[in-house]
Amino acid sequence: MLASEFLPAYAKLEPPVRARVQSVFGKFAEHTFAGLHLEKLQNPRDERVRTIRIDKFWRGVVLAPESGDQYCLINVLPHDEAIAFARTRQFSVNQALGVIEMRDAENLELIAPALRVQAAQAPERLFEAISDKDLLRLGIEPDLLPLVRDITSEAALQVVERLLPQAQADVLTALASGLTVEETWAEVSAGYAAQSGAAGTADAGDLGAALQRSRSFAVAVDGEAELSAILSQPFDAWRVFLHPSQHRLAYAPSYTGPALVTGAAGTGKTVVALHRAVYLARSRPELPVLLTTFTRALSDSLRASLAKLDADPDVLGAIDVQGVDQLAYSVFAEQRASLGEQWAVASAADQAAAWRHALAETQAPFAAEFLSDEWEHVVLAQDLTTAEQYLACTRTGRGGTLGPRQRETAWQAINAAAEHLREANRWTFLQIAAEAARYQAEQCVPRYRHAVIDESQDLHPAHWRLLRACVAPNVDDLFLVGDPHQRIYRNNASLRSLGIEVRGRSRKLTLGYRSTGEILDYATHILTGEHVADLEDDQQQDSLAGYRSLLHGRKPTVRAAAHRAEELDALAARVRQWLDEGIPAESIVVAARTRHLVDEAAQALRVHELDAVVIDKATADGGGVRVCTMHKLKGLEFQCVALIAVEAGVIPPAQLGDDPADLMRERCLLFVAATRARDSLHVSYSGEPSRLLPGQSK
Numbered sequence: 001m002l003a004s005e006f007l008p009a010y011a012k013l014e015p016p017v018r019a020r021v022q023s024v025f026g027k028f029a030e031h032t033f034a035g036l037h038l039e040k041l042q043n044p045r046d047e048r049v050r051t052i053r054i055d056k057f058w059r060g061v062v063l064a065p066e067s068g069d070q071y072c073l074i075n076v077l078p079h080d081e082a083i084a085f086a087r088t089r090q091f092s093v094n095q096a097l098g099v100i101e102m103r104d105a106e107n108l109e110l111i112a113p114a115l116r117v118q119a120a121q122a123p124e125r126l127f128e129a130i131s132d133k134d135l136l137r138l139g140i141e142p143d144l145l146p147l148v149r150d151i152t153s154e155a156a157l158q159v160v161e162r163l164l165p166q167a168q169a170d171v172l173t174a175l176a177s178g179l180t181v182e183e184t185w186a187e188v189s190a191g192y193a194a195q196s197g198a199a200g201t202a203d204a205g206d207l208g209a210a211l212q213r214s215r216s217f218a219v220a221v222d223g224e225a226e227l228s229a230i231l232s233q234p235f236d237a238w239r240v241f242l243h244p245s246q247h248r249l250a251y252a253p254s255y256t257g258p259a260l261v262t263g264a265a266g267t268g269k270t271v272v273a274l275h276r277a278v279y280l281a282r283s284r285p286e287l288p289v290l291l292t293t294f295t296r297a298l299s300d301s302l303r304a305s306l307a308k309l310d311a312d313p314d315v316l317g318a319i320d321v322q323g324v325d326q327l328a329y330s331v332f333a334e335q336r337a338s339l340g341e342q343w344a345v346a347s348a349a350d351q352a353a354a355w356r357h358a359l360a361e362t363q364a365p366f367a368a369e370f371l372s373d374e375w376e377h378v379v380l381a382q383d384l385t386t387a388e389q390y391l392a393c394t395r396t397g398r399g400g401t402l403g404p405r406q407r408e409t410a411w412q413a414i415n416a417a418a419e420h421l422r423e424a425n426r427w428t429f430l431q432i433a434a435e436a437a438r439y440q441a442e443q444c445v446p447r448y449r450h451a452v453i454d455e456s457q458d459l460h461p462a463h464w465r466l467l468r469a470c471v472a473p474n475v476d477d478l479f480l481v482g483d484p485h486q487r488i489y490r491n492n493a494s495l496r497s498l499g500i501e502v503r504g505r506s507r508k509l510t511l512g513y514r515s516t517g518e519i520l521d522y523a524t525h526i527l528t529g530e531h532v533a534d535l536e537d538d539q540q541q542d543s544l545a546g547y548r549s550l551l552h553g554r555k556p557t558v559r560a561a562a563h564r565a566e567e568l569d570a571l572a573a574r575v576r577q578w579l580d581e582g583i584p585a586e587s588i589v590v591a592a593r594t595r596h597l598v599d600e601a602a603q604a605l606r607v608h609e610l611d612a613v614v615i616d617k618a619t620a621d622g623g624g625v626r627v628c629t630m631h632k633l634k635g636l637e638f639q640c641v642a643l644i645a646v647e648a649g650v651i652p653p654a655q656l657g658d659d660p661a662d663l664m665r666e667r668c669l670l671f672v673a674a675t676r677a678r679d680s681l682h683v684s685y686s687g688e689p690s691r692l693l694p695g696q697s698k
């Protein structure tokens with residue numbers, strides 16, 4: 001068996017060491033390990049832990065349960081670290097959940113006195129309202145009770161959490177986030193039962209059986225071919241290991257209707273969406289599964305990840321991966337063909353000409369930009385087709401009221417622009433989506449049996465109408481994933497207002513897998529105290545409670561500069577430092593609020609003899625540091641992220657009105673940009689810092 005810790009450790013090794021690891025552990029996979037020498041440790045916490053020589057520098061750590069000939073490969077580390085790791089780990093069987101547990105026994109003992117001192121001075125303790133009986137019932141081990149009792153704050157819990165077994169850490173985090181004992185049990189036991197199928201049937205002595213049940217801890221590997229398939233993509237542990245809370249959502253046998261998975265940046269929503277799509281395609285092969293997202297570039301990335309998850313051509317063939325506009329385009333093209341009509345997508349110049357024409361014709365006292373927004377976010381969003389409907393509609397979220405006269409003029413101008421485009425046979429993307437939705441609904445023949453939808457928070461109501469029309473209401477019809485904290489476009493509409501009811505089928509992920517705790521802490525402060533509307537129901541508020549990471553690293557750096565030239569020199573120095581640390585150029589991104597600043601940054605990097613590739617419409621190819629707008633960062637991730645010109649007048653832009661919703665989108669944009677970083681985040685500004693940055697007055 002392979003433990004979930006093993007893959008990240010393996011990913012760090014040089015190719016010759018990897019080959020050696022593969023050859024040693026291949027023998028385990030083939031059950032031909034008779035000649036291999038598993039060494040016992042001196043004074044181990046757990047007699048069942050052994051080590052094995054990989055070469056003179058590296059050692060593997062192996063768990064050898066007393067029963068059966070099952071071995072579990074836990075980790076690969078440099079010699080001394082491997083010995084220390086192996087000596088300090090202790091294994092047991094969780095009595096409430098039936099899964100295997102590994103704890104860092106030595107470090108838990110080392111921090112206990114400090115926690116005790118803290119607890120003696122603190123006015124209250126985090127879990128004082130929970131009885132011992134309840135903690136034990138939730139699977140906290142009896143000998144850990146005193147330590148749990150000494151935890152006084154969420155910060156202390158975060159330190160302890162990394163040393164505790166996963167299931168116990170999950171229980172404590174759920175309780176700390178405010179769930180009751182019953183809710184915690186329902187949440188945690190459902191996750192573990194879904195992945196092990198055996199919660200509550202534990203035999204404390206049978207580590208081997210517990211190991212078999214604990215799929216988020218370890219997977220069984222049958223033969224060298226399977227081992228080599230897993231090891232061929234060591235950076236993609238998500239293919240093999242899901243957290244129980246992820247597994248439960250992705251592999252639920254079925255949902256009685258639309259289901260929603262939320263969670264802040266990097267909590268594995270896309271991973272869950274990919275697993276769900278594969279699960280649906282494997283278990284219900286009748287009609288294809290649609291896997292869709294906000295843009296074509298993101299759907300390309302979904303397609304690439306899908307191929308890593310499942311190479312079976314039948315499964316891949318049963319999943320149609322398309323950006324939502326691509327889908328709209330093909331449905332609309334079908335409709336136009338049936339009518340025998342020529343058409344083309346309206347370019348920005350076509351649209352500008354249409355608005356010029358409409359304003360000249362109607363003399364409407366509005367800016368073209370206002371009317372264009374009114375068209376997209378009121379008329380097309382609500383599918384209004386008559387002046388009466390427009391006069392009577394609510395314009396929630398549009399800021400400012402329009403009297404009946406003003407509405408009449410606005411309606412005339414919008415119609416004139418639409419008419420102008422129609423005469424030229426030109427269609428905007430949102431018109432295409434709205435028309436495709438109407439056509440698809442008339443067909444009454446669903447295109448797909450299931451749709452899995454990523455980045456749900458930014459889809460336009462016309463996209464939702466299209467998706468609804470493509471998939472008939474049914475069991476497992478829509479599986480949505482999204483994060484309201486990452487809403488960066490004006491398309492927001494609550495699912496309830498769209499007629500998509502997810503009540504009772506909505507769950508949130510809280511464990512961040514991408515960024516370090518230090519980066520998450522910085523990023524969440526961008527949104528602290530802000531009201532973020534729930535995806536399901538915009539009268540309710542979503543929160544970042546419980547959002548955390550088990551990864552740790554450097555604190556983000558914030559660099560003030562007197563002027564742009566100084567800032568860009570510092571940027572180049574920072575990028576060079578990352579490159580010198582061995583980080584590949586393609587894993588570094590520099591982002592700015594505007595396209596103009598992007599060009600300036602790319603130019604500055606080149607002046608400093610650093611290769612820079614601007615990410616434009618599609619994903620970038622070729623060697624070099626990536627440079628793009630903050631909007632382009634949506635859904636992506638990089639090892640190192642530099643955000644430049646995070647300053648007054650740029651984010652939020654000077655011309656932004658005083659609509660709080662616009663300001664909130666800017667905040668979310670900065671949150672999205674900061675949370676793209678896995679290991680390192682650099683933020684800089686020239687002159688006055690942006691008021692959206694943590695630590696600035698709002």
Ligand SMILES: Nc1ncnc2c1ncn2[C@@H]1O[C@H](COP(=O)(O)OP(=O)(O)OP(=O)(O)O)[C@@H](O)[C@H]1O
Binds near residue numbers: 264266272634
């Ligand atoms: N169970 C897992 N094991 C290992 N890595 C994981 C796991 N789940 C997610 N990850 C990794 O965490 C990172 C973030 O995952 P993912 O993109 O699915 O998150 P997300 O919630 O969709 O993020 P965002 O909303 O910011 O786009 C990815 O690098 C992914 O491979």
